[in-house]
Amino acid sequence: MKMSKFAAYVKFKAHPGKGEALAEILLEAAEQCRTVEDCELYIVNISEEDPDTIWVTELWSDQAAHDASLQGEEAAAMIRRAMPLIAGAEPVRLKPLGGKGA
Amino acid sequence: MKMSKFAAYVKFKAHPGKGEALAEILLEAAEQCRTVEDCELYIVNISEEDPDTIWVTELWSDQAAHDASLQGEEAAAMIRRAMPLIAGAEPVRLKPLGGKGA
Numbered sequence: 001m002k003m004s005k006f007a008a009y010v011k012f013k014a015h016p017g018k019g020e021a022l023a024e025i026l027l028e029a030a031e032q033c034r035t036v037e038d039c040e041l042y043i044v045n046i047s048e049e050d051p052d053t054i055w056v057t058e059l060w061s062d063q064a065a066h067d068a069s070l071q072g073e074e075a076a077a078m079i080r081r082a083m084p085l086i087a088g089a090e091p092v093r094l095k096p097l098g099g100k101g102a
Numbered sequence: 103m104k105m106s107k108f109a110a111y112v113k114f115k116a117h118p119g120k121g122e123a124l125a126e127i128l129l130e131a132a133e134q135c136r137t138v139e140d141c142e143l144y145i146v147n148i149s150e151e152d153p154d155t156i157w158v159t160e161l162w163s164d165q166a167a168h169d170a171s172l173q174g175e176e177a178a179a180m181i182r183r184a185m186p187l188i189a190g191a192e193p194v195r196l197k198p199l200g201g202k203g204a
Contacts, residue, residue, distance in 0.1 A: 094150060
């Protein structure tokens with residue numbers, strides 16, 4: 001049960017009615033990760049119970065790669081667009097142990 | 103933003119001290135999914151904050167495939183072994199929208 005991979009599970013709460021707009025920005029972020037080898041997963045989910053609750057599931061080869069993804073002009077611009085839509089963000093701190101796709 | 107995939111995110115709370123044993127059984131379940139084409143992800147994670155909290159991230163091609171995975175003798179045997187370790191399970195009902203790995 002040893003892995004050095006880094007998981008980021010974040011539950012975003014958008015301001016009322018802004019869930020879909022937030023999801024669109026996060027899907028753009030996911031697209032940018034497609035060419036990043038260290039990004040193994042970047043999945044955007046919407047809650048079945050609340051359309052303003054968006055979950056992002058990220059898996060990175062290590063934490064440094066994840067942290068690096070938040071640097072740079074493009075990331076900063078995306079964060080600036082997303083911030084006004086976000087009422088709260090609740091990270092789930094997890095260590096991936098293994099399994100299919102991990 | 104259309105996908106018919108089925109996500110199952112479940113937060114298991116094990117009885118005190120039983121988190122690792124539960125994770126081992128879930129990792130066995132993940133191994134069984136390796137040959138199942140309709141199972142795209144089956145990742146077992148442990149909470150960084152509580153070793154008795156185990157998160158499973160599943161992504162299936164559709165809900166029927168997920169439901170079918172819980173049928174059969176092998177699944178039943180695994181569930182019987184896991185049940186005594188589990189204090190609670192909290193599913194997060196999500197609809198995957200897309201992204202890398204989805």
